[in-house]
Amino acid sequence: MGEFKVHRVRFFNYVPSGIRCVAYNNQSNRLAVSRTDGTVEIYNLSANYFQEKFFPGHESRATEALCWAKGQRLFSGGLNGEIIEYDLQALNIKYAMDAFGGPIWSMAVSPCGSQLLVGCEDGSVKLFQITPDKIQFERNFDRQKSRILSLSWHPSGTHIAAGSIDYISVFDVKSGSAVHKMLVDRQYMGVSKRKCIIWGVAFLSDGTVISVDSAGKVQFWDSATGTLVKNHLIANADVQSIAVSDQEDSFVVGTAEGTVFHFQLVSVTSNSSEKQWVRTKPFQHHTHDVRAVAHSPTALISGGTDTHLVIRPLMEKVEVKNYDAALRKITFPHRRLISCSKKRHLLLFQFAHHLELWRLGSTVATGKNGDTLPLSKDADHLLHLKTKGPENIICSCISPCGSWIAYSTTSRFFLYRLNYEHDNISLQRVSKMPAFLRSALQILFSEDSTKLFVASNQGSLHIIRLLEGSFKHLHTFQPQSGTVESMCLLAVSPDGNWLAASGTSAGVHVYNIKHLKLHCTVPAYNFPVTALAIAPNTNNLVIAHSDQQVFEYSIPEKQYTEWSRTIQKQGFHYLWLQRDTPITHISFHPKRPMHILLHDAYMFCIIDKSLPLPNDKTLLYNPLPPTNESDVIRRRTAHAFKISKIYKPLLFMDLLDERTLVAVERPLDDIIAQLPPPIKKKKFGT
Numbered sequence: 032m033g034e035f036k037v038h039r040v041r042f043f044n045y046v047p048s049g050i051r052c053v054a055y056n057n058q059s060n061r062l063a064v065s066r067t068d069g070t071v072e073i074y075n076l077s078a079n080y081f082q083e084k085f086f087p088g089h090e091s092r093a094t095e096a097l098c099w100a101k102g103q104r105l106f107s108g109g110l111n112g113e114i115i116e117y118d119l120q121a122l123n124i125k126y127a128m129d130a131f132g133g134p135i136w137s138m139a140v141s142p143c144g145s146q147l148l149v150g151c152e153d154g155s156v157k158l159f160q161i162t163p164d165k166i167q168f169e170r171n172f173d174r175q176k177s178r179i180l181s182l183s184w185h186p187s188g189t190h191i192a193a194g195s196i197d198y199i200s201v202f203d204v205k206s207g208s209a210v211h212k213m214l215v216d217r218q219y220m221g222v223s224k225r226k227c228i229i230w231g232v233a234f235l236s237d238g239t240v241i242s243v244d245s246a247g248k249v250q251f252w253d254s255a256t257g258t259l260v261k262n263h264l265i266a267n268a269d270v271q272s273i274a275v276s277d278q279e280d281s282f283v284v285g286t287a288e289g290t291v292f293h294f295q296l297v298s299v300t301s302n303s304s305e306k307q308w309v310r311t312k313p314f315q316h317h318t319h320d321v322r323a324v325a326h327s328p329t330a331l332i333s334g335g336t337d338t339h340l341v342i343r344p345l346m347e348k349v350e351v352k353n354y355d356a357a358l359r360k361i362t363f364p365h366r367r368l369i370s371c372s373k374k375r376h377l378l379l380f381q382f383a384h385h386l387e388l389w390r391l392g393s394t395v396a397t398g399k400n401g402d403t404l405p406l407s408k409d410a411d412h413l414l415h416l417k418t419k420g421p422e423n424i425i426c427s428c429i430s431p432c433g434s435w436i437a438y439s440t441t442s443r444f445f446l447y448r449l450n451y452e453h454d455n456i457s458l459q460r461v462s463k464m465p466a467f468l469r470s471a472l473q474i475l476f477s478e479d480s481t482k483l484f485v486a487s488n489q490g491s492l493h494i495i496r497l498l499e500g501s502f503k504h505l506h507t508f509q510p511q512s513g514t515v516e517s518m519c520l521l522a523v524s525p526d527g528n529w530l531a532a533s534g535t536s537a538g539v540h541v542y543n544i545k546h547l548k549l550h551c552t553v554p555a556y557n558f559p560v561t562a563l564a565i566a567p568n569t570n571n572l573v574i575a576h577s578d579q580q581v582f583e584y585s586i587p588e589k590q591y592t593e594w595s596r597t598i599q600k601q602g603f604h605y606l607w608l609q610r611d612t613p614i615t616h617i618s619f620h621p622k623r624p625m626h627i628l629l630h631d632a633y634m635f636c637i638i639d640k641s642l643p644l645p646n647d648k649t650l651l652y653n654p655l656p657p658t659n660e661s662d663v664i665r666r667r668t669a670h671a672f673k674i675s676k677i678y679k680p681l682l683f684m685d686l687l688d689e690r691t692l693v694a695v696e697r698p699l700d701d702i703i704a705q706l707p708p709p710i711k712k713k714k715f716g717t
Contacts, residue, residue: 293310367616369695373431569585572586
């Protein structure tokens, strides 16, 4: 594996935003997740739970509701009172429409997928018709006295249930009038509360309405008579969310104590056809409020204030008891937030509304393997660059020479020139950016820092030549005819001749920069690309996919390399394929052309292509025998994959030079320490 001096960085003070809403799409098996800063993420559950798309947040967009409509259309509503539809191809907001009812607290799409209900602050329930291009207001239902916090359609589409403060209303969709109003008991642990907030409702086919409220209750109502049928007191705090399975045989609720409860419809006796709802399983995978839950055919999905997205498989629904039946906990975004200037030993950290530039510390001490060396010079915080306006930063990059910084928001692109004089640093903004550089999804500098590559959200790729304090537009690669697929990943060859770009689908295009034309397209693969890089000298393109497969493609020869064909024929080790976090970065050793360096959130790996591949009987994570073994045995047991799990969670790792690595970690305990305190639960004996 080689011996490296490692800069172990833990001063990237990144805290993900809490999860506010989740919405599951059964047709595409995708999950939409909205966070408290307005960011919306799309996870492909069929592609190893990979976060394939995201829409950056906005200070004025506090999303409170999220839902899918027919044709894989995604809508959201928030406290600014706007209904937003997202363009899943161009990765931007298609349009925003004011609902004219104040802040939006809830949304629900009709069972046929052609109508949208919106619950507002002023007590109005508004019905919109979903047209091919937009949505059109149809009518208001009877206005209620307080805000509409939850909505649910009856599967027939004839009635809806609306949860408010202290009561639940049942509306007839045809007339728009309230049929029943069901008052909720304010009693909480024997004490009458001032208000009872109905956080969630679910309308079942048999006419049962299930409600969850701030008094810690799950209640079952008969919508035909407007009466309470059954009551479950499950928590000492709010029950904040509910989701029902498509078969209506189970549902899941989330509480403010961090507990997720699973309810199932079971037979009263073994021979009886009569069934009743029973609380079967409690899960405690969260430390804070569970603000949102979803129910897929095979799993329970939950998220909340502690920022984790937890996917808990239902063992009775999983046909094959393999690694798909394991618990998943997704904390960090599946994209890079850190870039590195190797020449100056600088790291650029990306936050929602600012960038931080740090110079790594240094040491003159030496030691043996595993030693922690004292710093002779501490790390320096050189720059804090704050954005203007309410938009979150989409992407950012620092040039390899450390003289340029570029970043983009949804509507503006920024380029800065950095000047270093001894220990002082000055910043000069490049003004008059062209109109086509209004927004970028990905930014990359060439190895010699003379060119800037920008991928826009319209599918085009721009090449900019960087001059002293200015720039010149060289060329724009337009998207393939008939497509507007956005390019999310870029890789440039060290010699500056080739540019590889990957879109939201599995395709990778390779461009010839010297002749400014499309060189080739890598054969399509079923799973999205998570990382790609071009090797020096050989110009081989290494591509990592979300199913943990790694391919090597020869750009000059326009075909997969012999090593790639060999590894696809033999197959990867089963433990390698069972990893649940995607590879987010690939790099190469400048003096060892047979080495590929890559990492995910929980391991760093060097693949030595000169060594044999491991089979399933080989130890993948412990390839080296004790040092007292003979060289013959060591060579016989060694294989191509050298894996280290020392650094985790690992957000970034790269070579600074042939003997030095930099690793950026973000311990989960540091994130939890910066969250608001959870609800204190009394424990026995305290």
